[in-house]
Amino acid sequence: MSQVQQVTAVGSVALDTLDTPFGRVEDAIGGSISYISAVGGLFAPVNVVAVVGDDFPMDEYDFLHDRNVNLDGLEVKAGDTFRWEGRYHEDMNIRDTISTELGVFEDFQPRLPLAAREARYLLLANIHPALQLQVLEQMTDPRLVAFDTMNLWIDTVRDQVDKMIGKVDLVIVNDEEITLLTGRQSSLAGALELAKTGPRYVVVKKGEHGALLVGNDGSIFICPAFPVAHPKDPTGAGDTFAGAMIAYLAATDDIGMFNLRRAMVYGTVAASFAVEDFGLNRLKSLTVNEIEERFRLFRSMVEF
Amino acid sequence: MSQVQQVTAVGSVALDTLDTPFGRVEDAIGGSISYISAVGGLFAPVNVVAVVGDDFPMDEYDFLHDRNVNLDGLEVKAGDTFRWEGRYHEDMNIRDTISTELGVFEDFQPRLPLAAREARYLLLANIHPALQLQVLEQMTDPRLVAFDTMNLWIDTVRDQVDKMIGKVDLVIVNDEEITLLTGRQSSLAGALELAKTGPRYVVVKKGEHGALLVGNDGSIFICPAFPVAHPKDPTGAGDTFAGAMIAYLAATDDIGMFNLRRAMVYGTVAASFAVEDFGLNRLKSLTVNEIEERFRLFRSMVEF
Numbered sequence A, B: 001m002s003q004v005q006q007v008t009a010v011g012s013v014a015l016d017t018l019d020t021p022f023g024r025v026e027d028a029i030g031g032s033i034s035y036i037s038a039v040g041g042l043f044a045p046v047n048v049v050a051v052v053g054d055d056f057p058m059d060e061y062d063f064l065h066d067r068n069v070n071l072d073g074l075e076v077k078a079g080d081t082f083r084w085e086g087r088y089h090e091d092m093n094i095r096d097t098i099s100t101e102l103g104v105f106e107d108f109q110p111r112l113p114l115a116a117r118e119a120r121y122l123l124l125a126n127i128h129p130a131l132q133l134q135v136l137e138q139m140t141d142p143r144l145v146a147f148d149t150m151n152l153w154i155d156t157v158r159d160q161v162d163k164m165i166g167k168v169d170l171v172i173v174n175d176e177e178i179t180l181l182t183g184r185q186s187s188l189a190g191a192l193e194l195a196k197t198g199p200r201y202v203v204v205k206k207g208e209h210g211a212l213l214v215g216n217d218g219s220i221f222i223c224p225a226f227p228v229a230h231p232k233d234p235t236g237a238g239d240t241f242a243g244a245m246i247a248y249l250a251a252t253d254d255i256g257m258f259n260l261r262r263a264m265v266y267g268t269v270a271a272s273f274a275v276e277d278f279g280l281n282r283l284k285s286l287t288v289n290e291i292e293e294r295f296r297l298f299r300s301m302v303e304f
Helices: A032-040 A058-065 A103-107 A114-118 A129-138 A151-156 A158-165 A175-182 A187-197 A237-252 A257-274 A281-285 A288-302 B032-040 B058-065 B103-107 B114-118 B129-138 B151-156 B158-165 B175-182 B187-197 B237-252 B257-274 B281-285 B288-302
Strands: A007-010 A014-020 A023-030 A046-053 A074-077 A082-088 A095-101 A121-124 A144-147 A170-174 A201-205 A211-215 A220-223 B007-010 B014-020 B023-030 B046-053 B074-077 B082-088 B095-101 B121-124 B144-147 B170-174 B201-205 B211-215 B220-223
Touching: A007 A032, A007 A129, A007 A237, A023 A032, A032 A046, A032 A058, A032 A237, A032 A257, A032 A281, A046 A103, A046 A114, A082 A103, A121 A129, A121 A237, A129 A158, A144 A237, A151 A158, A151 A175, A158 A187, A170 A175, A170 A237, A175 A187, A175 A201, A187 A201, A187 A211, A201 A237, A201 A257, A211 A257, A220 A257, A220 B288, A237 A257, A257 A281, A257 A288, A288 B220, B007 B032, B007 B129, B007 B237, B023 B032, B032 B046, B032 B058, B032 B237, B032 B257, B032 B281, B046 B103, B046 B114, B082 B103, B121 B129, B121 B237, B129 B158, B144 B237, B151 B158, B151 B175, B158 B187, B170 B175, B170 B237, B175 B187, B175 B201, B187 B201, B187 B211, B201 B237, B201 B257, B211 B257, B220 B257, B237 B257, B257 B281, B257 B288
Parallel strands: A007 A046, A007 A121, A014 A082, A046 A074, A121 A144, A144 A170, A170 A201, B007 B046, B007 B121, B014 B082, B046 B074, B121 B144, B144 B170, B170 B201
Antiparallel strands: A014 A023, A082 A095, A201 A211, A211 A220, B014 B023, B082 B095, B201 B211, B211 B220
């Protein structure tokens, strides 16, 4: 067996107010880092790099200590925690942002503690690409660098996004972002094109429709989503997917194409739990056994 | 080996004018029956039941004779062939109907020749449910009856749609239709519900996102779509899927869950060819070997 490696994850911590057809929650703990560390910590040690305000209810993160999540890199700064409010339509693939208050996140300057620097697996969740670069430059010797972004950065600081894409091993974007990045309507055509620009792997997330993995050797993996009959809140599904995927890679320390496929299936299975309840609720009680059981169920649903 | 069975397919033959981001064709041979018989005939003998006007360029169907397609049930009536004009958006999942002229299709009264009546596999493509019932009542002893419909009939003659659903073995609808039929946003929840009302199997087609199969025993199969980097025209993809699926079932004469899964994969593989060119163009030159090759490629793309 290969040795379990550590993950460093940088991104946002937020207080989310969420309206879905199934209810509303206010100031729920959210942000990419909450989902990534909640699920990632089930697979491998996770070093968190993020910032919160002094209003952040830190006891909500108590459950992360049992999951091998190292919060030394979670800076607490005088001011307000990043707040986001969103409203989902009847078709929950569509959501409107009602408000965004950056708070202390606006001046976030990621500083990595030693353990975070030495991790072999780095997940750069969606923050400004200049900050992602700062983080990458602090890393000692990462084996795999995964990168997420958003339409805002592609629209406003495209050159910096491209620079990052040229430096990372794995790009994880959604179907809108791959079209924005490449001008291709087809996720497959876009991913194949992007994989020629530097990264070894490109993953395109398609929400309830699953995800696509393309290698820079032209190989393709189609990963359907684990179907959820009664989703309540899609918030954080993509971050849960990425968090489980990277932490599974770190746990197995194998970044070959076949293990990437397995990692993606763990990602979609983990995400299927996340959407079953609001915010982090379902992930808080989630166990590795439940994930493994659903992984086996998933396999039985795709065999032919 | 089980004996190859015959398929009877009833539906529309149309002359389609199609606008996609990749070009325009006028009066292309289309309608569900054209796609179903073009691909179905590669797997099993297909008996066509449909109507065309005396303006129909029958030589366009010459290639069907080589595919074991029996056109005895294709009625030629004085008047105009059904014409449909559609325009696809940049995102080809969205299309607008520009015009529909029913022509001789308006008074279609399906009459089945003897061979058509005796087929063991019946595919009721999308026509008025009262006509579907007329066809079903003419069949001698069908082993599997598959049924498609559309939002128009669900909205206007819902009771007749429900009556048909209660009589068939396999319902094939798309994601909008399953929501319309069951009120469920989730295709999975809708399919599970519909499968309790009579049919042994429910298939939900999701276009480029693949399809879902649910059995009335609660079993689930997720079938991703074979990814197409450069689709040109999605017209007929759903009918090609259904035609290949039912004809594969007839060819193998096995309607168990596992063979249904394989049949769906043949369906998605066949549909991936259909969308590569306008109208029937790609299907006209398609061979069984090409389908088998892409079937193997598909398997390699979903393994983990």
